[in-house]
Amino acid sequence: MTNAELAFVFPGQGSQKIGMLSEIAQEAPEIQATFADASDVLGYDLWDLCQNGEQDAINLTQRTQPLLLTSSVALYRLWRSRGGSQPVYMAGHSLGEWSALVCSGALAFKDAVHLVRERGRLMQEAVPAGEGAMAAIIGLDDKEVEVACAASAQGEVVAAVNYNSPGQIVIAGSRTAVERAIEACKAAGAKKAMPLPVSAPFHTELMRPAAEKLTPQIEVTNFNAPEIPIVHNVHAELEADPEAIKSLMIEQIYRPVRWTACVQKVIGSGVSQMVECGPGKVLGGLVKRIDRSVACHAIDSSGNFNEALRTTAV
The missing domain is CATH 3.30.70.250 (Malonyl-CoA ACP transacylase, ACP-binding)
Known part of the structure; x- marks a missing residue:
């Protein structure tokens, strides 16, 4: 069932921490199954890294980006498998926009894992450390x-x-x-x-070389029209054309994230509830600063996941 007042928002870098999703994964095999899918692409055990690794290791951009993408997709898969309402809009903050693409059906998960690993690597390499x-x-x-x-x-x-x-x-x-x-x-x-x-100075002109190097990989990847509309960071508008979405995802690397405008666009379309689909509550806090009337739900633990399921049911 679709909830006409519900949107999903997906966090970007900064929400990662060692032990994330460990509690909910104990009762939800979908979580580790999704991490296993990502590990196949990455060539290392992503779940082990985020549960037993060091914080410095998961803070490396080329690891952070696949990690947060996988966390968000795992939670969305769990949400839908447990009968959670389908949202009418999606938006993601920076890297989170890639999570929205996967969850909206616009991009295959394994393709996204590959692309965001490369995105992270190229963004980190674009400007020497310390500059x-x-x-x-x-x-x-x-x-x-x-x-x-x-x-x-x-x-x-x-x-x-x-x-x-x-x-x-x-x-x-x-x-x-x-x-x-x-x-x-x-x-x-x-x-x-x-x-x-x-x-690294993300979303500045200094990132344009990273965007140019990632462009050929994005261009040969299959994108579809999203099944759930996505409000994009670059212009806070919707886009249905797959080729235009590719261009936006390239431009997003060196353009500002207009998150306030994205949230206002979603709220202006009649949304009154938002689920933060990923670890933490950073976006929920920002949404409340933008419009206190919106109900925000985190779903990164069993308790808040089940509460969000109940509260957003139609």
């Missing part, structure tokens, strides 16, 4: 952050890259330019302006 940076800016509006970045560039790259919620924006670019922008944001009245523990 890029990202920072979170709290308490300024979008325009104030954009002005601070423009004034701080001085011939280098620094820009707003994640419009996460009103008053919460992530900037990225060359390390020295980001440092200047942090000080400019503080001077403009930011409540917080703090570097993030990420070495």
